[in-house]
Every structure is written in C-alpha cells, then in structure tokens.
Amino acid sequence: MEKIPFGKPHISGSELAYLQQVLDSASLSGDGAFTRKCQAWLENQLGTPKAMLTHSCTAALEMAAILSGVGPGDEVIMPSFTFVSTANAFVLRGATPVFVDIDPHSLNIDPHEIRAAITPRTRAIVVVHYAGHPCDMDAIQALCQQHGLLLIEDAAQAILTEYKGKKLGTIGDLGCLSFHETKNVISGEGGALLVNNPAFFERADVIWQKGTNRKAFFEGLVDKYTWVDVGSSYLPGELIAAFLYAQLEQAEQINQVRRGHWALYRQLLLPLAQAGYIELAEPLPAAGENAHIFHIMLPDAGQRTCLIQYLAQRAVSAVFHYIPLHSAPAGRQFGRAHGDLPHTDRVASSLLRLPLFPGMSASQVHYVCSQISQFFQCKHDPAPHSS
The missing domain is CATH 3.90.1150.10 (Aspartate Aminotransferase, domain 1)
Known part of the structure; x- marks a missing residue:
C-alpha cells in the first residue's frame, strides 16, 4: 500500500496561470490586483465589510491584538486547547492570556467557563472554532455585550463554515483566517484579518501598511505619507495572493x-x-x-x-x-x-x-x-x- 500522508496540498489547476500573470506584470510586492481580488472574494462570500490579506493567521491575530488596544495588566480569555499563535499575539502586547476549559463535546471554549473567568481586568474574549465547528456564539456574544468586551474569532480552521446563517470570522469584532498548507484553502503560508467593526477600519489600514498613512496618500487625502502608528509588514506578496485566488475559486x-x-x-x-x-x-x-x-x-x-x-x-x-x-x-x-x-x-x-x-x-x-x-x-x- 502506498503511504497515506496525513495531509497533501490540493492544487486547483489555475495556480500556474495566475502566477504567470503576476510575473508578466513585473509587480511582485503586496497590495496588487490579486490581493484586491482575494479581499473582494472574502468580503462577498463571507459577508464581512472589510477583509485584509496577511502573510499568516499569526499576523492577522497580531493585528487583532493591536486593534484591541490591550496592554500590560489586561486579561484576554481564550481556550487552552489551541495553537500558540492565539496566545502569543496578546502576550506580545503585554496582556495576560487567561486559559479556560473546553466543552467535552464540541471541543470549543465553554461559555460557562468564560463567565466564571471574567474579572475587572478582562478586555477581550478570543474564541477558537476548533475543526471548523462553531462555538456557541450567541452565549459568548451575550457575555461580551454584558461586560463590554471585544469578541475576536480565531477562525483559522473554519473557512466558509456557518453559524445560524453567518460565516465564522464575521460574527465578532474581528476574525482571523489561515491559508496555511494544512488548511482547506491554502497558499502555503497566508491568512486574513476580517474587520467587522467599522470603528477599526481606519486604524487597521495603518497597521497593515507598517504604521503609515500610505493608503490615505494614495487616495489623495494627504500630500505625503509618514509613520503615524505602530504596525508591521503584514501583507503577503502578490505571488501568494495569486495562488490563493485560484484556491478561493474552488x-x-x-x-x-x-x-x-x-x-x-x-x-x-x-x-x-x-x-x-x-x-x-x-x-x-x-x-x-x-x-x-x-x-x-x-x-x-x-x-x-x-x-x-x-x-x-x-x-x-x-x-x-x-x-x-x-x-x-x-x-x-x-x-x-x-x-x-x-x-x-x-x-x-x-x-x-x-x-x-x-x-x-x-x-x-x-x-x-x-x-x-x-x-x-x-x-x-x-x-x-x-x-
């Protein structure tokens, strides 16, 4: 019997053609035509008002952590049964992850455990939709509204999964997707931040553009762009976006x-x-x-x-x-x-x-x-x- 691997990257068939289009354009850096196509696909298919490609789901989580405004002394509730990036993103901002137990049937974070873990220092709840199976979002949203907490979805494994008619990643204030080669839809490495709360739109653009107001410059709103906030190089190159677009189509x-x-x-x-x-x-x-x-x-x-x-x-x-x-x-x-x-x-x-x-x-x-x-x-x- 030929070896059966745990996973094998799927190729849709259009990847090479789209990669060639990028090479022919002689523009390989990020935020190009295929980046915009991918973001439009995510916005249209998922129902999010703003999707931003990132070089990984880790990067999307780090952007979410910056946008959340957490810092030293703040607490962020999340499951312990998750990948390290879920916690690292908030640790890098100086916040303390508070790990709570999962429901033994869904393997997702237990809303009852969340409720018991909330303190005056709690600023956000991060849910992880394990195996693409939705958390109990009604109960968790109610907790966030009751206590004035941000809701962030780690939907790394959950592309196109629905919860009561809404796609996962679009229910909380912010959602994070992964396109790592182990996921359903892949680009080798890659991810996306879904910005569902309009209050974060403008700052998300600045953080995504390395902390500059570059977008405002290209839209003619300022006469030059400069460093205005924290940020980093979170966007992927155009070759990654082209590969991803072929996958999204299928x-x-x-x-x-x-x-x-x-x-x-x-x-x-x-x-x-x-x-x-x-x-x-x-x-x-x-x-x-x-x-x-x-x-x-x-x-x-x-x-x-x-x-x-x-x-x-x-x-x-x-x-x-x-x-x-x-x-x-x-x-x-x-x-x-x-x-x-x-x-x-x-x-x-x-x-x-x-x-x-x-x-x-x-x-x-x-x-x-x-x-x-x-x-x-x-x-x-x-x-x-x-x-």
Whole structure:
C-alpha cells in the first residue's frame, strides 16, 4: 500500500496561470490586483465589510491584538486547547492570556467557563472554532455585550463554515483566517484579518501598511505619507495572493469533497464507537461546516501512541495536537489557567487526527478504517497503556 500522508496540498489547476500573470506584470510586492481580488472574494462570500490579506493567521491575530488596544495588566480569555499563535499575539502586547476549559463535546471554549473567568481586568474574549465547528456564539456574544468586551474569532480552521446563517470570522469584532498548507484553502503560508467593526477600519489600514498613512496618500487625502502608528509588514506578496485566488475559486468544492470523506470515516468507524473502543465527533450537518478535521478519541495517551505506531507501520500517517497552552512553559510564564481544565487535559492526551485531504480516495479512507479496526481486534497486545 502506498503511504497515506496525513495531509497533501490540493492544487486547483489555475495556480500556474495566475502566477504567470503576476510575473508578466513585473509587480511582485503586496497590495496588487490579486490581493484586491482575494479581499473582494472574502468580503462577498463571507459577508464581512472589510477583509485584509496577511502573510499568516499569526499576523492577522497580531493585528487583532493591536486593534484591541490591550496592554500590560489586561486579561484576554481564550481556550487552552489551541495553537500558540492565539496566545502569543496578546502576550506580545503585554496582556495576560487567561486559559479556560473546553466543552467535552464540541471541543470549543465553554461559555460557562468564560463567565466564571471574567474579572475587572478582562478586555477581550478570543474564541477558537476548533475543526471548523462553531462555538456557541450567541452565549459568548451575550457575555461580551454584558461586560463590554471585544469578541475576536480565531477562525483559522473554519473557512466558509456557518453559524445560524453567518460565516465564522464575521460574527465578532474581528476574525482571523489561515491559508496555511494544512488548511482547506491554502497558499502555503497566508491568512486574513476580517474587520467587522467599522470603528477599526481606519486604524487597521495603518497597521497593515507598517504604521503609515500610505493608503490615505494614495487616495489623495494627504500630500505625503509618514509613520503615524505602530504596525508591521503584514501583507503577503502578490505571488501568494495569486495562488490563493485560484484556491478561493474552488473553496466550496474543496469543502464538499472533505465533507464526503468525513461522512465516510464516520460511517466506517461507527461500529468501533458503538462497541466502546473509540469516541467520534458529533455528526456534521450536510452543509454549513467545512470538515476541516476528522478525529477520534482513544481511551488514553498510551493507546493513542500504540495506534499511531501501528498505523505508521501500515503506511498511514496520523497525528495529534495540541499540548495545552496552560501546561506549556510559556503558558505558565505569560498566562494563567482559570481553575482546573480537565476536559482540555483529557482531549489533549486522547485525540487522534486521521488523514483528510481533497485528493484522498474513498479506498484510502476504507484502508485507514480497516487498519484501525484490525488494531482493536489484535490479541497480542489488547490491553491499553496508561499515560
């Protein structure tokens, strides 16, 4: 059996043609024609008033942190079960991440835990839509309104996923997307900041343009541009934007293929879940979510390690994440956990992600599932290992 990678970048077919257009234009720096095309696509398809391409989702989060105005002494509530960029962006501004537990079913931040963690120092809530599955945005928005807090969405994994008719990333004041090669829609590296609150429009442009009023200059509003605020080089080059635009044109088709693989995985693995060997995620609706991740939950870290090794020996790559931020060295140094986080700890030690990418075949999904079934049928090492 040919090796089944955990992921494989999808090529739409138009990338080379669009890259050639950029090369023919002899203009490779950012904020060109393809940057504007991508931003217009995001605004039209997602329903956000302002989309800004960035060189990564990390950059989008850093821009969001600057726009939030947080600084030393301020607290920002977020899940511990997330990638480090979610917290780093706010640590770089001097704020303290406050890590709270996740809901054990959705694996998203628990609104009840958010409520308990709010203090007079809280300035913002950052939600992470894990696996492209929406957080309970109604409850979280209500908390933000009640306490006067900014709401920032880390929608890195959630391109085109909907929550009650609204696309994720467009519900909070600010939203952040990722186009890293591991995501559904890719540009190698890349991201976008969605600015949904008009109060941030003008400053977002300045921060994006390295802290200058360059946009105002090109619009004829000032006779020269200069340094007026903090900022950095957050925009990507035009080659990245051209590649991304080819992907955006096929975004819904990509998600549709992934949903098909997701549904097949669940169908084939359901007998193992019913027998109590594994836990499966809640069923996805037919549309509205993007099937970014298919994961299973093992009884403990020992069994997960054994299964990873078993699959690797049979040409299947499966991975886990994340090391919870509240237990990481930098998490303990720069942030704090609000109480115990038992669900986060359990999920982090038990969750296993299976291969899922558009170019995957149904026969490969069948093979992965057959190998997982054989693992649990093996008699030579049936006992789970404790973590």
